[in-house]
Amino acid sequence: MNIVFDLGAVLLTWEPVPLVQTQFAHLAPTAEAAHALARQMFHHEDWLGFDRGTHSLDDAIGRMALRLSLPVDRLEAALAPMGERLEPIAPTLELLDQLRARRDAGEDLRLYYLSNMPSPYARVLEVRHAFFRWFDGGIFSGDVKMIKPQPEIYTLLATRYRLAAEQTVFIDDSLPNVVAAREMGWHAIHCETPSAVPAQLAAYLPVRST
Template structure:
């Protein structure tokens, strides 16, 4: 019997995409994609999500790629421009689950502790959670088992009674190994179908 629901945030509830910023800075689409794939890489960004300071991450990348300094600095100087609208379909499902009164609902997110307050301020639904665990604040991130365990311990959650929703298959597989039921998110429509299958809505 599931009584706890754990959401990832980025690409599940929040539309975060570096393209929104970098299309303003780099007019050639292929050049922009190359920059994001090879300079400000997802692996580099995840180190900030795991607790490395924005300054340290930025300085390190500028040392490696000094010719791209202006565009590298823009990543965090103009980070808020990467935030899009909430994913309304998922927000509606979140609201339905919350208003049922049947579940404790938490967020487990890979997110820099320095940028997370921007999202917290921008999106009203952030206040609906019973708790949010942010990787940058805890100095660990998904898919590390201890990061999931931190949430389970902090909020006294039984993994057998929890559902985890994430768009990243790597993170889903890690949670499944801990005995947590999972939905690999691809769209709000698919999430609705999966929640119905589990008789949660």
Template sequence: MKSITSVVFDIGGVLIDWNPRHLFRKVFENEEEMEWFLTNICTYEWNVQQDGGKLFSVATAELQAKYPEYSDKIALYYGRWEEMLNGEIKGTVEIFRKLKSGGMPLYALSNWSHEAFPVAFNRYDFMKDFDGLVVSGYEKLLKPDHAIYRVLMERYKVIPSESVYIDDNKPNADAASELGFNAIHFLSPEQLREELAGLGLKV
């Protein structure tokens, strides 16, 4: 096995605890109503469209026209989206900092809207320590499309066989693996630490 020369992180769900439930638990009276709303109205797939570059205002207006009875709650999704951020995932950020202090080049490859990303970037100090970032909303490309991984590879001269890729979304991790990355499907900081150690990294 080749020695690892770079590590690539997804951000939401790996380094930052992002979840729309952090907001909508304040809005709905019970979990069942909230889950129905997030499964049928403001869905994961709908949000990913904005990660690909669609404007919040356009997406919100389209969905409100389709579901006028939920107009107020739809408006909250991006109107109060910062409340979906629930801080750093401390164990993973500790791993990040240990790798950084050891001189390992660190990159981000994230599905994130270009309208929202700057707020998260400025809120969390560790974000300034990436050696390079590729964010879907700016590229108008989305994981697991191989094209966005190739942007990372070409822009920062990342060699997949010498790189680790970490993502909490299994299809995204699988896509990285297809391109030759040492891919890790993130489940917990403890599991990540173990798998990185298995690849010879000191974490």
């Protein structure tokens, strides 16, 4: 069985609303305002192009500053150190560790990641977090110039690592990304609560011998 993890909000913290509330408190006096600003910042081509690797962080900041009338220095303070801010989520990291142990003990399990992640952040994360060495492979969007839910990025992962669709389970916090995986013929889990993922995944895993 191939198990494919998203990273942000699955294995690593990704909390744009608290980030906005911390860095732009004067523009986000209420939870509703903070959610709105987070959507404007991170669900727009200014940010998605950085995710995709088609423009740099400086470009993303410049575009965002102009479009949203935000100060460049505050955007730099919020966005430049993002790779250092993303921390492991305990339940799913423990799950990944357990799966690694089962694989290393001889079970037919393979572990991959498929993440919308800009290349500068990806390089920081690879150095900071030893668990990247547990994977059998993976793809960061910024390295391949495409992002989920584009079907091409799923196809690239499947082709690169010879993943059979019916033997692949994908875990992501974004419902559109989950839907795209299912359209590829993969099994998929919508991660709404990381602590629930181990039980959700258990249905797909081979039965362990006693």
